[in-house]
Amino acid sequence: MQYEGVLTKMQTEYGNPIQYYLVFENSFLSVNQLLDKNITISFVDFQCLNCTKKKKVYRQGFCYDCFYSSAAAGDWIMRPELSTAHLGIADRDLVYEEKAQLQPHIVYLALSSEIKVxxxxKTQVPTRWIDQGANEAIAVVEVPNRYLAGITEVALKNHYADKTNWRKMLTNDIEAVDLVAERLKLENLIPAEVQPYFYADKTDLYQINYPVLHYPAKVKSLNLDKTPVFEGKLTGIKGQYLLFEDGTVFNVRGAEGSVVRIDV
Structure with a gap:
């Protein structure tokens, strides 16, 4: 069978294991059903996720113009401490930013390589952790806006990593850590105005099982710009990555805005 469309991040369903779906305009593909099968991924074109024009993707699935103009690509997305909607101050579009920023947010610890903050x-729990390939995750605080979450993350980044080591995550080279005990260590590390929101007694540890037949010893990343046609046997799915038998890994989210054809 053949599927074609614009890549967006795989949709997920929490289960044992996680269920993954590629959703295109006129069809969708249950990726779990492709395990242990040969598939071919072919690059066709680009299409900006924002303006839908056939323009080369710059970042986050957006073309250059949209990345620097759309409210959905403001600096506060990657750096939540820069959020200003709680002050009534716009970055690019206050209506959009109020809707996105003035809602409950979670600051968390996740274990996808080493401990990450x-x-x-809140509406993205546990989807966010699945997308990062975390084996375990736990909430630290729940706050009413993105700014408070951002300043908490900044404070904790002095003690924990804020990025996932994707190679260690994909080879499942993960240290054993008690996240419940780890959370109890950090109450005094968070800003004073956030301490009333600290999750002191909850045992809401998420454990996540991915559909992986076997993990590779080493990984090499597939770049569709350099390799526009790739064929391989799918042996696993973790985070937003497809894992192949030869150690090739494909970051679906990293290729958002690419129009692809998938032959099964």
Whole structure:
């Protein structure tokens, strides 16, 4: 069978294991059903996720113009401490920013390589952790806006990584850590105005199982710009990556805005 469309991040369903879906305009593909099968991925074109024009993607699936103009690509997305909607101050579009920033946010610890601190909207739990390939994750605080989550993350970045080591994550080279105990160590590390929101007694540890037949010893990344046609046997799915038998890994989210054809 053949599927074609614009890549966006795989949609997920929490289960044992996680269920993954590639959703295109006129069809969708259950990726779990492709495990242990040969598939071919072919690059066709680019299409900006924002303006939908056939323009080369710059970042986050957006063309250059949209990345620097759209409210959906403001600096506060990657750096939540820069959020200003709680002050009534716009970055690019106050209506959009109020909707996105003035809602409950979670600051969390996740274990995808070593311990990582991060921020997500409450509505994105546990999706955010699945997308990062975390084996375990736990909330630290739940705050009413993105700014408070951002300043908490900044404070904790002095003690924990804020990025995932994707190579270690994909080879499943992960240290054993008790996240519940780790959370109890950091109450005094967070800003004073956030301490009332600290999750002191909850045992809401998420454990996540991915559909992986076997993990590679080493990984090499597939870049569709350099390799426009790739064929391989799918042996796993973790985070937003497809894992192949020969050690090739494909970051679906990193290729957002690429029009691809998938032959099964």
């Amino acid at each position: 991060g921020v997500t909207r």
